[in-house]
Amino acid sequence: MGFQLTAVQALHLWRGAIVDSVRRDGPDLSARQMALMLTVYLVPPPHTVRGLAQTLNISKPAVTRALDRLSELGLIKRKVDDNDRRSVLVQRTVKGSVFLREFGDLIVSAAGIANEAAG
Numbered sequence: 001m002g003f004q005l006t007a008v009q010a011l012h013l014w015r016g017a018i019v020d021s022v023r024r025d026g027p028d029l030s031a032r033q034m035a036l037m038l039t040v041y042l043v044p045p046p047h048t049v050r051g052l053a054q055t056l057n058i059s060k061p062a063v064t065r066a067l068d069r070l071s072e073l074g075l076i077k078r079k080v081d082d083n084d085r086r087s088v089l090v091q092r093t094v095k096g097s098v099f100l101r102e103f104g105d106l107i108v109s110a111a112g113i114a115n116e117a118a119g
Helices: 007-023 031-042 049-056 060-072 094-118
Strands: 076-080 088-092
Touching (some): 031 076, 031 088, 049 088
Antiparallel strands (some): 076 088
8 A cells, every 4th residue: 555755746745735725715724733633633532732742742832822723613622631620631523523534635636636747
C-alpha cells in the first residue's frame, strides 16, 4: 500500500487540498487548529489540554486558545473529567468528524488532480 512522494509533490498535494478548503464555505483553520483536530480525531482518546500540549510541544495556553476556536465552531467539545474534576477532556463531535472526512476527500481529490498533471 506504500507509495513515494517527493517533497515538491507532497507540497502540491497539500496546496491543492488547502486551496479547495479555503474556497469552501466552511471554517478556515490555522495549522495549529488543524494539528489539534487531527490529533483529537486520529489518536485514540482520552485527550486533555496538558496531553495535547505535550504531544504537539506547544504551551497549554496556545492549546486552550485553539480549542476555544474549535469549540466555537462545534468541531470539538470539552467535558470535565469525572475521575479528576481539575482535568478537562477534549472530545470529538459529529460536526468535527464530517469536517475532517470532507477535508480527507479534498486531499484525495487533490491527489487525483496531481496525478493527472504529472501523467
